[in-house]
Amino acid sequence: MYQEVAFLAGSTEHQFTSFHFKPVENPKEVSAKKGLFYKRAQLLLQPQHRLAVGDERAAIINVGGIKFRIPWSTLEEFPLTRLGKLCSCSSEQEIMDLCDDYDHSRHEYFFDRSPSAFRTIVTFLAAGKLRLLREMCALSFQEELLYWGVEEDNLDWCCLRKLRLRQEEYKELQRLEEEEAELTSPPSCEDAHVPGPGSEDSHSTTCMKRLRDMVENPHSGLPGKIFACLSVIFVAITAVTLCVSTMPDLRAEEERGECSQKCHNIFVLETVCVGWFSLEFMLRFIQTESKCKFLRTPLNVIDVVAILPYYVTLIVDSISVGDGRKSGSGNNYLEKVGLVLRVLRALRIFYVMRLARHSLGLQTLGLTVRRCTREFGLLLLFLCVAMALFAPLVFLAESELGAKQEFTSIPGSYWWAVISMTTVGYGDMVPRSIPGQVLRGVAGGAEPSVEAQDGFARFDQVSEQRGLARDGRLPRGHRALSGSGTEEEVNGCSEGSRT
Template identity: 35%
Template sequence: MEDCSPNIIDMWDFPRTPSSDCNGSEASEETEIAVNIGGVKHILYGDVLNRYPETRLAELVNRATHSTQEDLCALCDDYDDLKREFYFDRDPEAFKCILELYYYGEIHIKQGICPMRFIREMDYWGINAKYLDECCISSLNEVQTELAEIAEKVKTILDDLEEDATVTRGQRCQAFLWKLMEKPESSLAARVIAVVSFAFILLSSVVMCVGTIPELQVEDTQGNLVEHPTLESIETACIIWFTVEYILRFLSSSNQLRFVFSFMNIVDFLAIMPFYVVLILTHLGTAIMELANVQQAVQALRIMRIARIFKLARHSAGLQTLTFALKSSLKELGLLLMYMSVGIFLFSALGYTLEQSHPETMFTSIPQSFWWAIITMTTVGYGDIYPKTTLGRCNAAVSFLCGVIAIALPIHPIINNFVIVYSKQRVLETAAKHEIELMALRAKEEAQECPEAGRTASAGSSSVWDSAAVSASQSDTYIPLLGDPANVSKGQPAHKCKNN
């Protein structure tokens, strides 16, 4: 046996049953093996490892006594027959966590170890992920979700960069039009179109507001004030642009049914539709309905033009981040509304009861008191309704103090969610760009290692982002969701060049 001094054997504090002393005399008949994990030596016992017979270590200890050296080397990286020691080129820190399964029945991922890398270690040692503790599983799920989002971004970028020779000319035109209308970062023309669309949205919103100024309105034949003809012309030009943009995006969409029912596309449709409905009612509605009814319908439809301001979210990453943050804060917003609803009902009922005896009371009913409770708890305080009795004023003081507390409590989680979502979006974008750079670098290195593949790749284009380079880089990506799971788990590319 080897010397049992602590500077050679890793003396980790695991509960174990000793099987031999330092003089080599056997204390029991159980099997023990010596493993060297990345330079750290462990003495492991068969009765402990056989608690999980499906693992690599259990199979190793069962073969140690009656298998040949070739069979043993199939389970490890190297085997020293003289020392009877198994060598593994694995992470020693991760292996310490792996050993917890045999002694404690569960595994915890040590702080500082990448969860995805630890999962690959578990796969190597033949350990199922179900043995992870709940706290580590939640952390792993978060990492897997982030990797899935990064993989989706990387796939999107790769789809934009590579060209499929099997697609038809019509499909290529459709894809080109889709990038032109939906992806401003894809080309200079797409960026110009996005800027022009953004300018038309702002111009249309300004025209809608300016058109309501009485000094800028003109009288029609019936003496009613209507928008200035110049403003109407600008509005018509904006609507024409929105209509053309919507039709082009609809035609270039690969899934037109999904396109129609998308939320932002519904907003775009609602921003366009009132103009044409008003046009139809103005020219054809008078023959069916009375003029007054037509004018009321026209005014109601004109109000729907405010929906076009939501079109800014399509071109603003900040508004999109705000939308995601609000979605993730629905629970906190629900709590805020519940607190305010309870407070409004309570203090409005108390205010009505306490003020009812005053001859000049402004609290004529509990529903009317709701308005007072809302503006009081939100600390707005218009002053149109106020208590006149002493007890009523005390009730008002308590109500706005409770309102401040009710509003302040969920604000911090909502702001924290916004910061988390914003930071996550930035990290995902940076990680996706970094992964693309790594894939391009690996593709270039493979092209240099394989001269024949390099000449083939450079024949069509001088860029590293040709089809051969993209397919080569995809097979060696470090994102598990983009590569072959078998290759990723081993950390090896799907193909190697053989230099003759």
């Protein structure tokens, strides 16, 4: 037994829901979107061939157990929708392609869809108003619109903005899940073709899978755990040797060209660590399926940047020693070589970043920084603008009224502006005049607060939507609404009609 309700009071009979067009005083407020596009399509469908021979005036639509009686004249106005295509059906097979079931005796069309969403769609067909439902997810309602053949651009501007926001959030969530899956689940050979037991490649494929599990997945077994622990230990040893190599006595020996037993031991430790890192990099490179994608991965780029300086240093040392013995080059050449070696040795600090390969927290931090590049860029832009504003003002105030000339130039004042706005305040440059001290107090609080950043992000999103409307990437019917910056448009979407 299906439930039969009356909706929108089209007639006094409660057996069916009935819809009719009613005259209104101001047609612009409820005018349906029936443009030339629909009229051209209407000429191609020939609604006079429909199979409904029972009730020629209205169609009986059963959606989720609730019956609706809709005039055929209303459906003919929207021939591109699923209901509008029923007007042009000339056989039962065509009808069954559009609906879930069809009762020939009662000429009733059955659809296993959401009745609440269908009420809103029928309201749009009758009155031209299409809004989101409060009790339904915006993405689920989008699927209903797609099923019934109603374009989502027909939504009111506030509801369309809310739908676009949900779509962006869903895409961002999918992208975040994919990135987390890449971090937590290493590539495996399960998706690849696995040869049978009698194949020649079965043994090599098994070995490659074990190698991949060992170097990429520490939780795969005992070999993977041992491999990960050794990698972390060698990173820690490298960090310690890097710190010890900067001790004054070792640096003095390096400048004199000498090498004591302590220096030799540090060199041996560094050589062993670099050898392990090189072996680890080669094993990862061998087991990967896509070599180009492997070389573009950020963690692998860090490995290359951390490993190469050691080998380049060995080559430069050997070349410089050979050239010094043969031609006796001057001090200028040796100073340049020494500078190159110091820069290359400083790059060894990238060994510490290899810990991110074995720490999910560090990887998540890296993803957060990468996803917030736009926000960091806006913050940097604000800092630059404020620095360019406060530095000339404080220089002018101190040069004219200051008792002590600490601000010698505007570029020198840029340093003061940066350390003041970041609330560091080294005290090397202090305003002495009253206007300069006032500017110091203003610059100290010029950094945007959390509330200001949230408000800026909210209004920036609304401004972006208005820009899309002005550029013509939103429907024409919504462009007029995009120019009104009402509080309702900023805070959220207007509630959908409840029936």
